[in-house]
Amino acid sequence: MTSQEQRRLQGYRGAPATVTPPRRPGSVRRTTTHDSLRPDGLLGAVTLFARGRDLRTEIDGGATVLDEARLEVEVDYPRRQVRRIVAEPAQPRLAELIGVNASAGFRGAVAEALPGERESGSVRFQLLDDLPTALLVSGYAISAGQAPLPAPVPRPRSGLQYPDLCAGWIAEGTLMSRLTETGVVPISDGPLAPEVEPADPLGWHEHDPLPPHGMRRRRRLEVWRADGIVRVEGFFRDSHRSGDGVETVVHEYTVHATVDPDTRRFLTSEAEIGALPWPECPVAAASAGRLAGLPVAGLRTEVRRNFTGRSTCTHLNDTLRALEDVGALLDHVR
Numbered sequence: 001m002t003s004q005e006q007r008r009l010q011g012y013r014g015a016p017a018t019v020t021p022p023r024r025p026g027s028v029r030r031t032t033t034h035d036s037l038r039p040d041g042l043l044g045a046v047t048l049f050a051r052g053r054d055l056r057t058e059i060d061g062g063a064t065v066l067d068e069a070r071l072e073v074e075v076d077y078p079r080r081q082v083r084r085i086v087a088e089p090a091q092p093r094l095a096e097l098i099g100v101n102a103s104a105g106f107r108g109a110v111a112e113a114l115p116g117e118r119e120s121g122s123v124r125f126q127l128l129d130d131l132p133t134a135l136l137v138s139g140y141a142i143s144a145g146q147a148p149l150p151a152p153v154p155r156p157r158s159g160l161q162y163p164d165l166c167a168g169w170i171a172e173g174t175l176m177s178r179l180t181e182t183g184v185v186p187i188s189d190g191p192l193a194p195e196v197e198p199a200d201p202l203g204w205h206e207h208d209p210l211p212p213h214g215m216r217r218r219r220r221l222e223v224w225r226a227d228g229i230v231r232v233e234g235f236f237r238d239s240h241r242s243g244d245g246v247e248t249v250v251h252e253y254t255v256h257a258t259v260d261p262d263t264r265r266f267l268t269s270e271a272e273i274g275a276l277p278w279p280e281c282p283v284a285a286a287s288a289g290r291l292a293g294l295p296v297a298g299l300r301t302e303v304r305r306n307f308t309g310r311s312t313c314t315h316l317n318d319t320l321r322a323l324e325d326v327g328a329l330l331d332h333v334r
Contacts, residue, residue: 009174011188012281014273016249017235018194020203020220023057026334027224028066030054030325031204032126034217036138038077042145042213045083046138048073048131052123053205056332063202066332069124075102075135087124106132118300121328129300130217133318137238138215140250143187144240145213166314167284174278188277193239193247210241215250221322223329229267230259230333232326236319237274249275251315255288257323259296264327266291271316284313288320299324 023029032052038044053068074084080102085094096113100106110128111118117125163171170176178186196218197204210216220235234255241247252274258267271288287307294302300321307317 008187008189009178009278011190011250011275011277012273012279013191014252014275014282016191016194016252016274017196017237017254020196020198020200020235021222021233022198023055023063023200023203024222024224025057025059025061027222028054028056028329028332029223030123030126030219030221030329032123032130032219033205033207034127034130034134035207035210036134036141036215036217037211038141038213042142043077045077046075046135048075048135048138049208050127050131050134051205051207052127054123054329054332055202055205056334059334067123068205069122069127071124071127071131073102073131080135091124102135103132121325126219126322126325130219130318130322133314134215134217134238137217137250137315140187140238140240141213141215143185145243164310166312167310168276168278168281168313170280170310173280175280188250190240190249190275190277193237193249196235196237210239210247212241212243212245214241215239216241219319219322221325221329223326223333225261225333228261230261230326230330232257232259232323234319234323236315238315251276253285253316253319255316255319255323257288257291259326259330261330264296264330266294266296268292269320271319276313281313284311284316287312288316291320291323296324296327296330 035049037047050071054066056064056066070088072086076083082097082100082102085097087094093113100109163176216239218237222233224231237252238250239247254272257269260267269288269291271285273282273285303317303321
């Protein structure tokens with residue numbers, strides 16, 4: 001058995017989504033994708049193509065594009081510094097992010113470069129906010145692609161990943177035990193990624209096919225009114241396409257929530273698991289219920305401060321944080 005085969009473990013396999021629900025009359029749907037590609041080889045620089053769109057479905061079935069944005073960001077590896085960033089629509093102040101670390105401190109740098117962008121609830125802000133973790137997860141492609149492994153090293157304790165960071169990284173769990181034993185992070189094999197692109201050409205924004213060794217982070221946030229309350233559905237999936245062209249799921253959640261339209265506070269929230277990398281991960285799904293009673297406004301700060309430790313999941317947290325934009329989308333719901 002090779003060292004790569006010894007590192008491969010099977011992740012938690014729930015029931016990955018197989019369809020995208022039809023667009024509901026009167027609803028607003030945000031879809032985003034972050035494609036992390038390595039055109040110069042697995043150990044080369046990363047180019048992230050991030051795209052997104054807000055679409056309102058009118059009562060009569062018509063569609064109106066409310067907002068859309070694109071980013072192309074080249075990031076040095078392994079230093080993770082931003083080399084180049086291009087946006088559509090253009091935003092000259094994004095040039096201030098060149099040279100910034102695309103992981104630690106990136107969100108703070110975005111706040112300084114684009115004051116007020118977060119409060120706008122724009123598609124562009126969501127693309128920027130999701131970039132650090134999309135880049136972090138893209139490292140899966142290096143291990144899965146069997147790039148040369150580093151020599152065994154002591155267990156890492158960086159500011160990004162450390163014991164008890166989340167349910168998957170609990171000190172006595174599968175990941176940390178194997179990491180302590182071998183000195184390298186193991187590889188989790190996820191289930192095949194079902195196609196979720198609907199027959200409806202407007203169901204998702206336009207994006208390119210994912211090439212071999214590519215990683216894709218996709219999100220769908222949908223807001224609509226029914227029975228006197230606001231209903232919310234947030235779908236999230238990280239997937240990897242192997243060198244053979246096989247796409248598998250690394251992380252997947254779907255969050256179902258309700259919001260009081262007057263107070264704009266969450267009434268209920270629950271997370272459905274599609275797939276997760278480690279056997280200990282599923283316990284974190286219950287943390288989604290902690291949104292009940294919280295205001296939509298300021299949710300990114302609330303989750304970042306208080307959703308921490310072994311009962312949480314960093315990827316579910318990012319999905320919950322993105323629900324702050326429910327307020328901006330709700331303003332456009334018919």
